[in-house]
Amino acid sequence: MSKTYYDPADLRKFGAISDWNEELGTKFFDYYNSVFEEGKLTAREKSLIALAVSHTEQCPYCIDAYTKDALQRGITKEEMMEALHVGAAIKSGVTLVHGVQMMNKVNQLEM
């Protein structure tokens, strides 16, 4: 048993989730692969979205996977960092927009 919660080698075993429920696992991977196909958005654009979301979700497996995916697509590190800032901006915006609720509550409670 691994002594850490995340082992990079576990990423290779992702497909094994189907072992204990083949039907749902297969459906998930079919869906997953379809999502990343070229569509109205390019596969390249989808890869950058995935990279940003990997960070906002703080998933180390996903960060490894989509960093490599970006390199394979010839995406530059400057583009990768720019995508991350989109995720970071939304994250900080999410925090700050709740400030309105805080302000509403203060205004309601204070005389």
Next chain:
Amino acid sequence: MATKSLHKRESDLANSNRQLEILSNGIFKNGELPKFADKIAETGQFPLRAKKLEILQINLGYMCNQVCEHCHVDAGPDRKEIMTKTTMMQCLEVIKNTEAHTLDLTGGAPEMNPNFRWFVEEASKAGIKDFIVRSNLTIIRANKKYYDLPQFFKKHNVHVVSSMPHWTRGKTDKQRGEGVFDKSIKALQDLNAIGYGMPESSLKLDLVYNPSGAFLPGDQVAMEKDFKKALLEDFNIQFHQLFAITNLPISRFLDYLIASENYDDYMYALVDAYNPSAVASVMCTNTISISWDGWLYDCDFNQMLDLKVASKVQHISAYNEGLLENRNIIISQHCYGCTAGAGSSCQGSVI
């Protein structure tokens, strides 16, 4: 950035037997990953057999003006292995009589062979349909004596295939050396100026893309689109096709994989991306690779691992195309590099 070849550094990995040992040990020996022979046997493709010869690839020598990080030839200015005029004459006899439709000159920088121009002039007389010279581009700007190479290529209707790892300076120079990007751009502009790579032009100019690190190349068509857009917008450069080539885990790239602790992951990535339908079209089945000293190999990679053809005929001096047909191809775990994803060859993807 390396400045000397593995040979000059007297590295352990300059020895091809050591490389083959590494490729058969570790994750392949303990059964974690299947050996290439077992993998292709799953689909009844073992032994891999040569088909009719289509491409004659000749390595004119390992000397090069660059010392690229990923070079599978371990080429560089310190390599002295250069094809002699006598061996070239033997090659010319073969070129005159071959059934192959493509002649592919490579190196090192083939232009650094002192008899390069004479050889091209003579070989072009044979009228082979597609006559390729793999030029690293910077050689054209390396010295005044090479400045007229574009004109020379044009005169002999040579198909120029050049390496270009990325459309940005940073990635290119990191893999190929400081200043390589700017020189390559200038050389491409020189080639464009005389008609190479222009739409509808018969003067073919193709680019080769190798990933600049421990990852596989992306989709060739998508990469070509990105390269074309960026090079046109930024430098007004045009070219015909992009060949996306997987780095094979041998020589300097193997050295890099081990030193950067990426070897296991890279081999996993190659095996995971194994595509049985690419096996039928791998280049070793339609190619003969000839070394600077005239030995025959199934491909350029086997040449660097010193795995000679499994045939009665092993040297240019006894060349016999009929006898080379149907030979068994020599394989090892590096072959996973040519069967990953859409496959990989000196002409890019195979499917």
